[in-house]
Every structure is written in structure tokens, then in C-alpha cells.
Amino acid sequence: MTAATEPAETATATLPRKQSRFLRKMRASPAALLGGAIVLFFVVVALLAPILPIVDPVATDWMAVRQAPSAAHPFGTDEIGRDVLSRMVWGARASLLAGVISVAIAVCLGVPLGVMAGYFGGWTDAVISRVTEALLAAPFLILAIALAAFLGPSLTNAMIAIGLSAMPIFIRLARGQTMMVMTEDYVESARAVGLKPFALVSRYVVPNIFPPILVQATLTIATAIIAEASLSFLGLGQQPPAPSWGSMLNVAKNFLEQAPWMALYPGAGIFLVVLGFNLFGDGLRDALDPRDH
């Protein structure tokens, strides 16, 4: 260990830092590590899609329609002879992008609204909270489908629709956390020092409500990936011929008996990515738990 080689004085004078404690806790959880590894694997694959030695995901081959997995096509081919492996790799981009961007939209809109509601209280809180409750009353996927149908079918619109549907969770979380933090003595100490409201929110409120929001965001990415697959399955997400796991499943359902591999791989992909984000999010939640500080 490196600690043993350090001079004794610095070893005793320097207590473990919060960051290192966080990393240690993450490392101590095999599930979180596995989740992180799965997520990382898919991210790397998606990023490397243009340079991987795979065939064009939209190139059709009429001589190889619905072929079972073989050396030439490790995951088989679909109903018009496109390579399923290649479409899986390129589809990972759509899925991950949809997951990350729609959650980014939800966080960027939801957190400021929630912090405002929690900080100002009164009428601001009443208005924001009632609208949030109205949005939460509609089931997440139904709301996303309705919004996507309204905006028109495309991957971008699907992301916006999913982002808006996921937003109320973040408003509520940020509002509750802000109200909790506002009662802390250190917020009063910020006012005693003479800090302006904006500085108070950005330096005292936001950093202290950040950990639970990060955890919620990680878990919501998993939900958003399923939502994107669902929208693509319904034809409201990624448009053909561009690949996405959801639209691949949509087509594959017609050939379940003749070509089960067409459904197996996209399904497994969704399953693994969602599992990965959930495990990672759970590990994050445990590692960031303030009760251990």
C-alpha cells in the first residue's frame, strides 16, 4: 500500500477525505461496480460505433434475409438482411443519448423550479407544486406518448417528451430537499454573513441537495431508456431506417417464431443497460448517504 510509504507525520495529520471515502464505498460494493462496468461498456461501444469493424447498419442484403447467427453475422440478420450486431451497436447510441439527454432536460428544468418553490415558498411554491402534481397525476409513459405524438415522431422530440415527463420527479425532489436544507443552521449562517440570495442558493442550497438529485438522475436514465424504446416501438422515436433498440423490437415482434434473434439481442441490450444504471444508481445512493459522514 502507498499509505505505508508516506512519512508518518502527513499520515497522522491528514484524515481521509470525503472524496476518497466516496470512492472506497463505491469500490466496496460489487453490485455498483458491475453496474458501472455495464454502463461503461455500452458507452464505449456506442462511442466507438463509427470505427468498429462492423458493416453499415442500414445496408440491406437480399441474399441474407433473417439469417440465424453465423460467423458472417454474429447476431444474425433482420427481415431485409441488415446486420443485427451492427444495428445493436448503432442503436446503443440512440438509446444512451435518449436516456442522458432526456434526463438532462428533466434536471435542467426541474431542479431550478423545485429550488425556487422550496426557497420562496408561498404563492411561488403553490403554483409550481400544483402544476407538478397535475403532471404527476398522468402516468409517466402515457404523458410521454401524448407529448411525443403532439410534437411529432422523431428522436429529438421523443427526448423532449421524455424529459418533460420526467421533470416533475425532479421538481418534487429538489423542492423537498431545498426546504430541508433551508432549515439548517448553515443557511442562517450564510445570511448572518450577508450573502445575497443568489449566492446563498448556488453555494449553500444547490451543493447540498446535489447528491440525491444525482442518484435520482442515474435511476431515471434507466427509465428514460425504456421510455425511448417504448416510443420507438410505437414509431414515435427513432425513425427508420436509423436503428434503435425499441424500433428493432417493434419489427422483430412480427418474426418471433421465424427469427427470435431479432428480438433477443435488442431486448437483452435494454435489459442490461437498465440493470447497469439501476445498480450504479443504488451504489451511488449508498456511497453519497450523508448519514455516514
Place this chain on the structure above:
Amino acid sequence: MTAILAARDLRKDFVTARPIFGTPTVVRAVDGVSLDIEQGETFAIVGESGCGKSTLARLLLRLIEPTSGEVWYDGEDLAHIDKERMRALRRDLQFIFQDPFSSLNPQMTVGALIEEPLRVHGTGPARVRRERVAELLTRVGLRPAHADRYPHEFSGGQRQRIGIARALATGPTVLIGDEPVSALDVSIQAQVVNLLEDLKDEFGLTLVVIAHDLAVIRHMADRVAVMYLGEIVECAPADALYTSPRHPYSETLLAAIPVASYGARRAHTPVEGDPPNPISPPSGCRFHPRCLYATELCRSARPELRTLPGGRQVACHHAETLTLEGLTNAEAARSPAATERFALYARAMAGSAAAPTDKNNDP
């Protein structure tokens, strides 16, 4: 002496329940408090839990808005100036919190916490501010290297020192401590009290200390105000209050101080019952249900805080006629030999203090 901080008829109501119909339920936490805090003194406010002393401390610095009344500092009414001016004045008026575990932002390093008031009030370039942080850390008994650590790496006493350094950063004139030592271990309490006293002399501070325990502030305070149910019932120089209280409630508080000497027994003054519900305070004198000396007058008429000959203020109808018991003078109980040894010790301490010592500034 002139008052540096003065409160006039300060009131604060908290609404505890607001029904859709009917009148809201109100707790009058601070009820018409007037006091003058003089430049350079240590002013203590004592009373049991829930008497409104922490609310009063926050009102004095306008950390909460008063329902009515005025707070005068340097010719300005803090309760009515605009928010921007109040922010600027916070440079002179600082606060030390009770709980050192919740009053420091866990996401900021110690250095950032102490530097923040300097940044807010635009003091100097970054390099100068960092030097000042190092200086303040040394002054409160920590090391400059501690600036890069986070509050959770420190003990309670150390955190309270960080809180004090933060409060001192802008060079305030008035420091208000809301029970600054009550959350600490007894052994640490003395250290922090001594630190506050040293800093008071060094920086020429006016110190206002809130306490629920008369013992802690006995050797610290110049004057003491005793609060009961949102009102000041007695305000007197500390020595006078401790040896001869004039309000029955002060006597009760003094009787609660444990005596640490062999065979010490005081004629005990029993306190009966809990403090009344502040939502519906008793008629007349608010202390009468628990007072040993209450008469018919106390039950009907509310005593005003009035000034007795000699300058002490008491809110009791019978202040002139009651003979109340304070703390007996501990010095008198000592044997002649012990008195001599104490004198020798005092001389030795005076001698060593005169010699230049620099033990607080070890690198």
C-alpha cells in the same frame, strides 16, 4: 458609556396555526423587550428553554424580522433599513451559532468558510484574504494547514473555533453568541469561553452571550439580563445579580447552579411546575404561578420593568420588600491558608503573563 446596540419594545410573534376561519394561534416569543448593550461590555441573556432568548438574539441581528419594535446600531434602526444596507452592516455585526455540527456548510472547506465573509464584503485580493484566513485560524488555535479540510474532519470544539474565526473575519464590533458553548463537552466549554474572552479584549468586541445556564457565564459577563416567557424580568450587573438577585425567578435560576465545595448546602428554593404555555400566558405577572412570593397583586397586575435606585432593572411588584438569596461568596468560605495559596498562584500567573509568550503562534 454609550449603547452600541439598543432594542426598543421589540416583539416577535410566531403563528403556530392558521385556521381557514377564525384567528390564527400566535406565540409571542419576544414580548416588548428593551435593552441597551454598551460598547465593550459582555452582556449575557439567560433564561430557561423556550423563553425567547435565541429569538431575541436573532432579532438583534435581524436574522428574523421583528413583528414590531426597533433595534438601534450606530444611529440606524436595523429593523427598518433596507435589505442592501443591512447586508453591508453585517460586516460589523456577527453571530456565533449554538450547534457547531450544523452551522458550517459541509460542502465548503474550512478556508472557504472563513474567507467567505471577506469575499462578501469585498475585502482585498485573493492573496490577502488567504493570509487573513491563515492568521484567523492561528488565532483561534487551529493551524493554517487546516484551511483545505472539510468541517466533518474536525471535533465539536474545533468546529466552534472555525465558526468563531468565520465570525471574526470581517473585524466585527458586535459579536452575538447563541449559546456558543452549550453543545460542547464541559472540558471544551472552558477553552472556548476563554478564547472568546481573549478575542474580546484583543479585537475590542462587544459580546452578547445567550445562555440557559448561569454558571457558564458567571465569570464572563459584565451585565446579565434574565428572560422569562419573552420578557426581561431583571437586568443587572453580573456581581450584583449573582450575590443579591431582586427577582424571584433570578433567585430560582441561581439556586439551580450546583455548588462544588465540601458540605455546601443552600437553603434550597424549589421551582415547581413547567414554564406556562406561551400561547396563553398567565394573567398579571407571568411568573406568579411558580413564584413562592406571589400575592393577589401579582395575579392581577402585570409588573413593568422598572429601574431601582442604583440602576438595576426589575419587573417585580415586590422588588423592594423581598429579601432574596443569591450565591454565597465562595472566597469567604476559604481557610486563611487556602486564601494565601490562591494569592500566591495569582501572583505567579500575573508574572508569567507579563513575560512575552508566543505559544499560540506555533508554525
